[in-house]
Amino acid sequence: MRYALLVQGGPYSRQAAHSALRFAEAVIARRHRLETVFFYHDGVYNAARLAAPPQDEPHLVDRFRALHEVHGTQLKVCIAAGLRRGLLDEREAARHGKQGYSLEAPFELTGLGQLIDAGLSHDRLITFSP
Amino acid sequence: MRYALLVQGGPYSRQAAHSALRFAEAVIARRHRLETVFFYHDGVYNAARLAAPPQDEPHLVDRFRALHEVHGTQLKVCIAAGLRRGLLDEREAARHGKQGYSLEAPFELTGLGQLIDAGLSHDRLITFSP
Amino acid sequence: MILHTLNRSPTESRVYRQALAAMGPDDRLLLIEDGVQGALPSLVRHFGELDGQLFALREDLEARGLAGRCAAEVLVVDADGFVTLTEEADKTVSWF
Amino acid sequence: MILHTLNRSPTESRVYRQALAAMGPDDRLLLIEDGVQGALPSLVRHFGELDGQLFALREDLEARGLAGRCAAEVLVVDADGFVTLTEEADKTVSWF
Amino acid sequence: MHDESMNGEVLVILRHAPHGSSWLREGLDAALVAAAFGRRVTLLFIGEGVTALVAGQGAGALGQKGTQPTLEMLAMYDIDTLLVERQALDERGLGTADLLLPVTTLAPPELAATLAAHPLVLNF
Amino acid sequence: MHDESMNGEVLVILRHAPHGSSWLREGLDAALVAAAFGRRVTLLFIGEGVTALVAGQGAGALGQKGTQPTLEMLAMYDIDTLLVERQALDERGLGTADLLLPVTTLAPPELAATLAAHPLVLNF
Numbered sequence: 001m002r003y004a005l006l007v008q009g010g011p012y013s014r015q016a017a018h019s020a021l022r023f024a025e026a027v028i029a030r031r032h033r034l035e036t037v038f039f040y041h042d043g044v045y046n047a048a049r050l051a052a053p054p055q056d057e058p059h060l061v062d063r064f065r066a067l068h069e070v071h072g073t074q075l076k077v078c079i080a081a082g083l084r085r086g087l088l089d090e091r092e093a094a095r096h097g098k099q100g101y102s103l104e105a106p107f108e109l110t111g112l113g114q115l116i117d118a119g120l121s122h123d124r125l126i127t128f129s130p
Numbered sequence: 131m132r133y134a135l136l137v138q139g140g141p142y143s144r145q146a147a148h149s150a151l152r153f154a155e156a157v158i159a160r161r162h163r164l165e166t167v168f169f170y171h172d173g174v175y176n177a178a179r180l181a182a183p184p185q186d187e188p189h190l191v192d193r194f195r196a197l198h199e200v201h202g203t204q205l206k207v208c209i210a211a212g213l214r215r216g217l218l219d220e221r222e223a224a225r226h227g228k229q230g231y232s233l234e235a236p237f238e239l240t241g242l243g244q245l246i247d248a249g250l251s252h253d254r255l256i257t258f259s260p
Numbered sequence: 261m262i263l264h265t266l267n268r269s270p271t272e273s274r275v276y277r278q279a280l281a282a283m284g285p286d287d288r289l290l291l292i293e294d295g296v297q298g299a300l301p302s303l304v305r306h307f308g309e310l311d312g313q314l315f316a317l318r319e320d321l322e323a324r325g326l327a328g329r330c331a332a333e334v335l336v337v338d339a340d341g342f343v344t345l346t347e348e349a350d351k352t353v354s355w356f
Numbered sequence: 357m358i359l360h361t362l363n364r365s366p367t368e369s370r371v372y373r374q375a376l377a378a379m380g381p382d383d384r385l386l387l388i389e390d391g392v393q394g395a396l397p398s399l400v401r402h403f404g405e406l407d408g409q410l411f412a413l414r415e416d417l418e419a420r421g422l423a424g425r426c427a428a429e430v431l432v433v434d435a436d437g438f439v440t441l442t443e444e445a446d447k448t449v450s451w452f
Numbered sequence: 453m454h455d456e457s458m459n460g461e462v463l464v465i466l467r468h469a470p471h472g473s474s475w476l477r478e479g480l481d482a483a484l485v486a487a488a489f490g491r492r493v494t495l496l497f498i499g500e501g502v503t504a505l506v507a508g509q510g511a512g513a514l515g516q517k518g519t520q521p522t523l524e525m526l527a528m529y530d531i532d533t534l535l536v537e538r539q540a541l542d543e544r545g546l547g548t549a550d551l552l553l554p555v556t557t558l559a560p561p562e563l564a565a566t567l568a569a570h571p572l573v574l575n576f
Numbered sequence: 577m578h579d580e581s582m583n584g585e586v587l588v589i590l591r592h593a594p595h596g597s598s599w600l601r602e603g604l605d606a607a608l609v610a611a612a613f614g615r616r617v618t619l620l621f622i623g624e625g626v627t628a629l630v631a632g633q634g635a636g637a638l639g640q641k642g643t644q645p646t647l648e649m650l651a652m653y654d655i656d657t658l659l660v661e662r663q664a665l666d667e668r669g670l671g672t673a674d675l676l677l678p679v680t681t682l683a684p685p686e687l688a689a690t691l692a693a694h695p696l697v698l699n700f
Binding site for chain 6: 136170210211241243246247250255257259
Binding site for chain 1: 461462474475478481482485486488489491571572574575
């Protein structure tokens with residue numbers, strides 16, 4: 001089956017992102033296709049490129065990135081939720097006259113319409129909330 | 131009196147930061163001295179320098195910055211809570227081998243000991259939680 | 261005397277019971293943010309007998325369209341009154 | 357058939373009542389994260405009669421030291437079983 | 453009452469009050485986007501979410517705009533199926549006359565049917 | 577029982593379970609730092625927080641380390657006043673024998689006295 005996940009909790013503050021990654025691995029182990037992870041609400045913080053957790057803790061940003069690199073999972077970050085919370089890619093940073101950026105590929109800023117699309121076009125959408 | 135605030139909620143996701151800023155203005159209007167705002171838990175996200183909220187919404191990062199500029203309030207961000215969540219100043223970014231930074235002056239990364247100090251040495255500590 | 265603040269509605273979160281359990285006989289409870297819903301006449305019973313010790317923040321009531329719907333026994337204060345409550349209390353504890 | 361997930365303990369949050377109210381006769385409820393506390397024998401009564409429809413996630417029970425303390429009527433599944441539940445359900449709704 | 457009009461494609465459940473968190477706003481945004489993309493959208497207000505519909509709301513702390521203006525725009529997006537959990541109104545001493553917009557109230561057994569009838573359910 | 581040993585300078589109230597959120601960890605961090613700076617620290621576990629003390633915890637999802645190792649280090653920081661709300665244990669069918677560490681249980685009227693006795697109260 002084609003799965004999409006919706007992650008709404010920030011890293012470290014709540015278990016949601018941990019649960020989503022554990023579920024993602026189990027989905028893949030059962031030979032489903034994990035096509036999309038959509039980040040909304042505080043879930044967008046999972047795309048913060050400067051996250052520096054202690055070395056004896058899982059690095060959530062890297063774990064999500066690995067889903068993309070190994071399994072081709074698309075990592076979509078709601079642009080409206082991201083901008084409010086300071087998650088900008090280079091293009092948005094330039095558009096808002098800011099130096100630097102806080103979100104990098106393979107995470108991509110997209111509209112909420114892609115969440116609706118994923119929810120209707122994938123076989124399953126599973127949500128992990130804070 | 132000498133006041134300290136503890137802000138534990140992120141901007142936009144919860145009202146905590148809005149409530150803290152409203153309270154801060156009322157404290158100052160009553161001629162108290164607002165010496166310190168300490169950011170912990172998701173409160174550290176209030177220091178995200180790239181935050182780009184819609185123009186018809188309050189810009190919380192700027193509002194906190196104004197407390198420092200106008201009233202000399204110190205804006206202290208818990209370093210452990212910040213690093214996990216991707217809030218690094220230039221020094222920490224360099225120390226972790228990362229390009230760019232996500233937190234800028236007058237916000238400053240400090241240890242949790244400063245929260246304990248503020249709680250014991252100021253006349254009042256008021257907490258705003260998510 | 262301790263000032264306790266509560267930012268959750270008693271319909272959604274049971275943290276109000278923790279706040280009540282931790283209150284001394286002279287302590288005060290201030291409802292803020294989503295907590296002001298507890299000031300509605302049909303919900304205020306969750307707080308039992310807190311005569312003269314139960315407050316709600318006016319600005320948060322107004323933002324939610326609840327300013328005119330408060331139970332009579334709730335003392336409504338504005339942000340300035342909130343600061344006064346913190347001046348009068350030895351310390352303030354946040355329940356969330 | 358809908359799979360509902362719940363990540364809050366019934367002692368802290370009343371969201372479990374919303375989940376129960378929204379469940380159809382064949383729906384299933386899976387306790388995850390802090391929700392697994394509801395599988396304790398003294399708390400499982402909050403879920404009423406959910407014979408064969410109440411599940412709890414093994415990994416979250418184990419992380420909390422609760423794996424050996426579950427009520428007998430709770431069906432314990434691991435992450436693989438969680439995926440199976442989502443395969444079998446038409447859709448999954450998250451309560452938090 | 454359950455009727456055909458409840459059988460939209462996307463059900464957005466709103467369970468949070470205005471101002472206290474961004475859940476209500478973000479849920480409404482999801483509903484508006486779905487509608488803008490031509491999907492039939494149903495809103496279901498349960499628990500504290502029913503307070504989103506109380507008339508006479510204002511701006512929040514620091515002048516943050518609330519969700520009342522968004523609710524008043526729903527008709528422009530052809531979102532006109534607003535379902536409200538009757539019990540949640542009762543518990544708060546509210547009636548439909550206290551609300552901003554016309555709604556359909558649901559008794560408890562109708563909730564499950566509403567969830568079952570929509571292919572996509574988003575719970576905020 | 578309320579006695580002098582409860583009258584530390586810093587009271588840290590822990591109300592959240594391990595793993596589900598970072599509140600417990602961040603509350604314990606605040607306690608350890610206060611103790612490391614030479615303050616007398618009291619821990620008070622109420623509500624769901626009492627589950628932090630259940631024996632036999634493991635790592636969390638993805639191997640995230642839990643808070644049990646931190647709790648086992650408390651004595652090294654001279655944090656030895658661990659107060660637990662008796663009702664919270666009862667509600668969960670737990671007894672002090674189920675817990676990792678020796679604790680003092682408090683009846684409801686003792687909670688307020690504990691808060692009053694500490695100059696600084698941090699509630700997590």
